[in-house]
Amino acid sequence: MTQRFICNLSALLLMTSCGAAYAAPSPSRDTQLEQVLAHGEARPLAAIAAMRIHNGAVSYRYVGGFARKNGMDLTSVRSDTLFRIASVSKFVTTIGLMQLVDQGKVDLDADASRYLGFTIRNPDFPNVPITPRMLLSHTASIADADDYVIPANHAVSEFFDPSRRPGMVTYHFLPGRKPGTWFSYCNLCYGLIGTMVERVSRERFDLYQQKHVLTPLGIDGGYDPALLDHPERLATLYHHTVNGYEAAKDDSIHFLPEASAQYRIGTNATIFSPQGGLRISLDGLYRLSQFVFGEGKVDGITVLSSQSLRTMLQPEWRYDGHNGEGTYPIASYGLATIQLTGAHDPSGHPTAPWRGYRGGFVGHLGDAYGLRSGFWLNPKTHEGYLFIVDGFPEDGQEKPGKLSSFTNVEEKIFSALGGLEAVSHTTE
Secondary structure (H helix, E strand, C coil): CHHHHHHHHHHHHHHHHHHHHHCCCCCCHHHHHHHHHHHCCCCCCCEEEEEEEECCEEEEEEEEEEEEEECCEEEECCCCCEEECHHHHHHHHHHHHHHHHHCCCCCCCCCCHHHHCCCCCCCCCCCCCCCHHHHHCCCCCECCCCCCCCCCCCCHHHHHCCCCCCCCCCCCECCCCCCCCCECCCCHHHHHHHHHHHHHHCCCHHHHHHHHHHHHHCCCCECCHHHCCCHHHECCEEEEECCEEEEEECCCCCCCCCCCCCCCCCCCHHHHCCCCCCEECHHHHHHHHHHHHCCCEECCEECCCHHHHHHHHCCCEECCCCCECCCCCCCEECCCCEEECCCECCCCCECCCCCCCCCCEEEEEEEECCEEEEEEEECCCCEEEEEEEECCCCCCCCCECCCCCCEHHHHHHHHHHHCCCCCCCCCC
16 A cells, blocks of 8 residues: 555656656746847847737736946836837838828829829839839839938939939839839838828928827827937937947937928928838837727827728738848738738748747838837737837847747747747747
């Protein structure tokens, strides 16, 4: 009797021991994100602000790291810290244009020349109009070339001066690519969209966005650092190099206005960076998610018609293996929205941020000045993954993802926020 009890107890202890070895509890989300902050890149990141949304409400929030560094003096990051959010800005810029579509002042399929005040044509296809829809979906056959921002005392039309010819680094068209048929990610297209907003509304782009988009959405932020309501909340963007953290953008709260009093509205909105210059916080991204889940409304205020929002979210271009290029996880693109369908992007990776991903998420990524951001929502289930990460190494030195064209850090953040075991939590 005693011997049987001892044997049974030994077997039970063995099973318990084996179970512990193979089913150890996963690290907490906080622990996972702390590990990403400390070890997600070759050197520690500066900051992570991240949020998981479940059934439309915040189910988890994490903020770690610093917003600014002055010697040993660090300003901690918070959920209301403002970051230059990079290309997530395109989504907010497009809301402004789509308001003008709602008002009947812009036709997405008309010749964009009508709204820009100058004729814009790819010289290889002089009879094919370039439309606002093409500009918004990166299918306009326009290239960033050497630069996509021009000084305030110049006009955006100068980018397309006939003196700029194929083969020159200043040539801003894609030779042989018919407008509407080829995807090539283009920041200059959104400088044109911003200029279009100015000409049609007769308001300066940043002021239009503040009045008609950000304020109705209840979002603290803006495009011109000098005009922020809370400049003390603005984070510096850093690259982390062998020499330490090096400021890449917004390294002072004393800013000169982006536009002088002599700036002529409707000539050159590139100075406000419609493609990537919005300063917004994690809290602001959450407000933006409520706009999407509310089908264009927030707190009972209609910011955009549900029809225009649906137009933004639905695909305009899908990669078929022969109709686009790029290194980002983009195989389907709408009007300033990326649809994470799971299909393979032009670099050959699936647009799936975690193993077993089943699709349904739409949004946008950001990548500039040492920052990576993500605004990813499932409009049907009201689930969301929002994050802002600062302090990456210089461009091209980031650790690649193991599953997709997202970076290693982005994949780990998706994993942590989702409580997933899809991506290893090791930090090699």
